[in-house]
Amino acid sequence: MSSSSLQYQDVKVGDALPELPIDLTVSLIVAGAVASQDYTPVHHDKAAAQSAGMQDVFMNILTTNGLVSRFVTDWAGIDARVTNVSIKLGTPNLPGDTMTLGGSVCEKDDGSATVLVEVTGKNAWGNHVTGTVRVALPTGA
Amino acid sequence: MSLSGKEREEFEKKLEAYVGIDIGVEDVARDEVNQAMIRHWCEAMGDRCGAYADVEAAARSVHGEIVAPPAMLQAWVLGGVAMAAGQADPRDKQKELHRFFDEHGYTGVVATNTEQEYKRYLRLGERISARTLIESISEQKATAIGIGYFINTRTVFQNQHGEEVGSMTFRVLKFEAAEQPAAAVDAAPDASAKPQRLKPGLGFDNKWWWDCLEKGELAIQKCSQCGVLRHPPRPMCHECQSTSWEYIFSSGQGTIYSYVVIRYPEVPGYTYPLVVAVIDLAEGTRFVGNVVDIDPDEVEVGMKVVASIELVDDEMKLPVFRPA
Numbered sequence: 444m445s446s447s448s449l450q451y452q453d454v455k456v457g458d459a460l461p462e463l464p465i466d467l468t469v470s471l472i473v474a475g476a477v478a479s480q481d482y483t484p485v486h487h488d489k490a491a492a493q494s495a496g497m498q499d500v501f502m503n504i505l506t507t508n509g510l511v512s513r514f515v516t517d518w519a520g521i522d523a524r525v526t527n528v529s530i531k532l533g534t535p536n537l538p539g540d541t542m543t544l545g546g547s548v549c550e551k552d553d554g555s556a557t558v559l560v561e562v563t564g565k566n567a568w569g570n571h572v573t574g575t576v577r578v579a580l581p582t583g584a
Numbered sequence: 585m586s587l588s589g590k591e592r593e594e595f596e597k598k599l600e601a602y603v604g605i606d607i608g609v610e611d612v613a614r615d616e617v618n619q620a621m622i623r624h625w626c627e628a629m630g631d632r633c634g635a636y637a638d639v640e641a642a643a644r645s646v647h648g649e650i651v652a653p654p655a656m657l658q659a660w661v662l663g664g665v666a667m668a669a670g671q672a673d674p675r676d677k678q679k680e681l682h683r684f685f686d687e688h689g690y691t692g693v694v695a696t697n698t699e700q701e702y703k704r705y706l707r708l709g710e711r712i713s714a715r716t717l718i719e720s721i722s723e724q725k726a727t728a729i730g731i732g733y734f735i736n737t738r739t740v741f742q743n744q745h746g747e748e749v750g751s752m753t754f755r756v757l758k759f760e761a762a763e764q765p766a767a768a769v770d771a772a773p774d775a776s777a778k779p780q781r782l783k784p785g786l787g788f789d790n791k792w793w794w795d796c797l798e799k800g801e802l803a804i805q806k807c808s809q810c811g812v813l814r815h816p817p818r819p820m821c822h823e824c825q826s827t828s829w830e831y832i833f834s835s836g837q838g839t840i841y842s843y844v845v846i847r848y849p850e851v852p853g854y855t856y857p858l859v860v861a862v863i864d865l866a867e868g869t870r871f872v873g874n875v876v877d878i879d880p881d882e883v884e885v886g887m888k889v890v891a892s893i894e895l896v897d898d899e900m901k902l903p904v905f906r907p908a
Contacts, residue, residue, distance in 0.1 A: 448645075465630075474628035478621070479659040482668035496761070504695050505659055506628070512655040513631040521634050522646040525654045529699040540778065567778045568852045581646060 448520030451556045451580040456548050460518045460560065463544040465510060467502070467536050467566070475506030502536035507564070507572050514544040515560050515576045522581045526557060530574035540566045549575070556582050587688060592724070595688055599681075599721050599733070607678040607737075611661035611714040617652050617706045625656055635705075651705035657741055657750050658700075660712040678718060678737065685758040690732050692761030700752045711744040719753065732759025779852030780897045790817045792831075800893050802834040802903050804867055813869040834871075836891030837908065838863040841870060845880040853897055859883050863905060875905045 465471070476486035484491035486503045493499070512525050536542055542564045550559035557579045564572040587595055615621060619637075626636050634641030635651050642650045652660075663670075672679040682693065706712065722734040739752045786794060793816075796803035805817050809826035820827050843861035850856050859875040861883070873891065875883055888908040896902045 471628065474624075478625040478628040479656070480662035480664045480667075481659075482665045484668065504698055505655065505662075508698065508700070509625065509629040509631070509653065509655040512653065513629050513633075516631070516633050521641060524646065524705065525702060527699070527701050528655065529697075531697050532695060569850055 448522035449518070449580055451551075451558070451582045454548055454551065454558050454580065456551055458548045460514065460546045460548075460562075463514045463517065465542045465544065465564075467538055467540045467542055469500060469538045472500050472502050472506070472536070472538060475509065476503045479503060479505035479509070481505055497535065497537070499538050502571075504530075504532065507532065507536070510542075510544065511562050511564065511572060511574065511576060514546065514562060514564075515578055519578055519580060524579040525576060526579055527577040528574065529576075530562075530572050532572055533570040534566060534568035536566060536571050540568075542566045542571050546576075556580055596724075598684070602677060602681045602684075602718050603721055605677055605718055607716045607718060608675045609673050611663070611716075613660040613712045614664070615660075617660060617708055617710045617712065619650065619708060621659070622650075622652050622656070625653055625659065629653070647705060650708055652707075654702040654705055654750075655700070657702065657706070657712075658714075658739075658752060660706070661714045661741070678716060681718065681735065682758065685733070689760050690758040692730060692732065692759040693756055694729065694759070695754065695756050696734070697755040698752060700750060702750045703748060706743075706749060710749075712741055712749065713744075714739050714741045716740075725757075727757060727759065729757070730759035730761060732757050778897065781853050781900050781902075783900065789819050793817045796831070796833075797893060797901050797903070800901075802836055802871075802891055802893060803831045804834050804865065804869055805829055805831050813867060815869050815871055832867065834865050834867050834891070836903065837866040838871070838889050838891070838905070839866075840864075840875070840883065840885055840887045840889060842885060843875065843883055845883070861889070861905065863889060871903070873903050873905050875907075877906050 473487045481503045483503065485495050485497065486500055489499055492501060508528055508530065511530060512528060515525060516523050544562060544564045546560050546562040548558050549561045557577050560576045560578065562574055562576055563570055622636050631653060635645050635647045636653055639650060716737050716739040719736040719738045724731060724733060735756050735758060737754050739754065740748060741750045742748050784790065784794065793803050805814050806829060807821035807824060807826055808828040808830050810821060810824040812821060812823045814822060841862045841864045843859055846858040846860060847856060857880045859880050861873060861875050863871050863873060865871050875889060889905040890908040891903040891905050893901055893903050896904065
């Protein structure tokens, strides 16, 4: 086992995860859309995004999902296994803004050695994403 | 355009036919789970977890070998450029349902929720496919962005051996989109636009005060007849009813008389929690302003503060207070 990973028994309800600010660049938004094979024009073509009533290209859901998962595994380490991600979307992630991911442990389940992390991703306009991530942690057993 | 009562009844009756059905097309991954697509994903996300890229670290971990980031689940079955540019498969009942909404004026679409369950992490070489069911369609809802219906779909992902590896529920709102006039597109704000504070209404009675602020001075209005100070600026003295006035500049020194900490709801353009305080200025009048750079739990009535005139957004200057 890699020593950098969190152990289930070392995590307490209420533990806060280190905040993760994400600079929302056009590059990130486009790279995320392309890496997720989502070529819907509003995620890479500014004119298309504006025709849809947005100011500029905006982040697709898969990228949000990827960043939320990364936020949790950055904290939990290589031996963590994400089992569930449940997110609700709010304000769009637009270029020039910053989304700051924050979260804390809200529940522990001894039976499955999983913890539930409450996550919020905030940008200048409010909450881009709120939700929970369930992650299985090693018990060292 | 809105549907009349009778039209709506017929429309909603037809919607029922879509509930509980498989959309009729299977999404099959064009590529096996592979290192190149995983690397592109990790680079985009800034994800440096060794389980996705470092053969040795992955082997030592609980995963035992290179695995794909779990959030890529849906990415394996999306159709890339071809999907975005191509014609919809005529057998696709989900697309048909969306067109049906479009034809009845519900042209807007926005994803609102997604839940994914990962039974296990995917390994290199697996080929993923997905089947989707239209789980439910809500009754008509009035939402902040318009009137519409929520469509819930459930997608089950399996590998080439028929083993279920994960699932996803996805909720979209199909809504009556407000018309987007062409001019609105041209006038679209700069992409980097941040929410700005509401601007004050400026007139003869108060513009002078904001002009002082622009020059970096916190002005206080003073009655020329009785000398009483007053704020915010107004035409007449509340003590002697004189309409002749002058002003002095405040040192910015003050004491917190009272305060509140606003946590919710969050108005765009402010940082929360937000401390709003009534401050006794040293010159002898009161001023309402924000106290910053302090843990809201540390703020106390009677605390000495000092003002500094700063930009609070891209354009507006305001006095903000910090502990003296």
